[in-house]
Amino acid sequence: MILWLSAILLAVLLSYxxxxxSPDFPVSGTTAVNGEKITYTFDKLFRGKxxxxxxxxTDVNSLNGFVVWHKSNSFKHDTLQLKKEKGFLSCNIPLQKPETVISYRVFVKSKSSIIQIPxxxxxxxxxxxxxxxxISSTLIITLFFGLLLSIRIGLTYFEPQSKSKTFAIFTLISFSLYGLFLVPVKRLFELGAVNQAPPQMxxxxxxxxLIFAFIWLVxxxxxxxxxxxxxxxxxAVATVVVYLLIR
Structure with a gap:
């Protein structure tokens, strides 16, 4: 039981x-304008409809602002005004085609200055x-389950007797399902290719x-x-290294 609890704790800490x-972790923070706090979170990946x-x-009613944005492969810029609504300054950038990258800068205007955020x-x-x-939840659970079993198998190094061979089979199944089925299905949705001509392999x-499945096959x-x-x-070590450094 102690080894299982240790494996769960390590898997949770590694996942966190x-x-x-991750390079896709949102940009977030807090700044002050004229002594008043402004909190922000900007996504690096957007999968919305x-x-x-x-x-x-912000709770400051006197503030307003604007966003200057453009597609990364275009020099045509557009400016959107930030509108006040229930404690927020906000605007909407139009939904883009999958794999489109946009660049933008956010500015807040007070009575005396214009400040870029961040x-x-x-x-x-x-x-x-x-x-x-x-799909996304099943993918996350499957990856976590494979990581958990990998760590648990590694900890059997300190056990006189264990079911490590059985665990290894389930680990291989988990990572094979993850890399060979769930990731491609997720990519189909991300590329907007569902019910369309399949993208390149x-x-x-x-x-x-895919390396996870290969590791556990070997x-x-x-x-x-x-x-x-x-x-x-x-x-276990190879799985953790790939999880942290390569994936």
Whole structure:
């Protein structure tokens, strides 16, 4: 039981660390204009069905502002006014085709000055097609389950007896389902290619996500053909390294 609790704790901590250090983690923060607080969060990835909403949280009624944006492959800029609504300054950037990247800058105007938020930073958002919750949640659970089992197998290195071979089979199944089925289905939705001509194979599959299944195919063969527990530890370490550094 202690090893299972340790594996769960490590998997949760790794998942949290990966999410907050991801290059797709939203840009967020708090700044002050004339001594008044403004809070913001700007997405780097957008999978919605509607327009992208840009909003700033503030209780200052005297503030207004604007957003200057353009597609990254275009020099044509557009300016949108930030409108006041229930404690927010907000505007909507029109929904774009999947894989479109936009660049924008956000400005707030007070009585005496114009301030860019965040200071001196051009923001970028990549549009992707909407992915159903059933697909995205299943994908996350499957990846977490594979990561959890990988860590648990690694901890069997310290156990006299264990069911590591059985765990290895379920780990291989989990990562195979994740990389060979769920990721391509997710990409179909992200590319807006559902009920359309399928995209190229390289656009459907992700090499880093396929590496997990390959690792556990090799590790499983090694575990079934050797009594050495080095395979257990090697599989866990390789999975964590790929999860944190490559994927």
């Amino acid at each position: 660390f990966k999410s907050v250090t 509607e327009d992208l909403k840009i909003s700033l949280r 200071t001196g930073q051009t923001l970028h958002t990549r549009f992707l097609g909407f992915v159903p919750v059933s 390289l656009e459907m599959f992700s090499l880093p996500d 590790v499983s063969v090694g575990m079934f053909n050797s009594k050495s527990k080095i395979w257990n530890a090697a599989g």
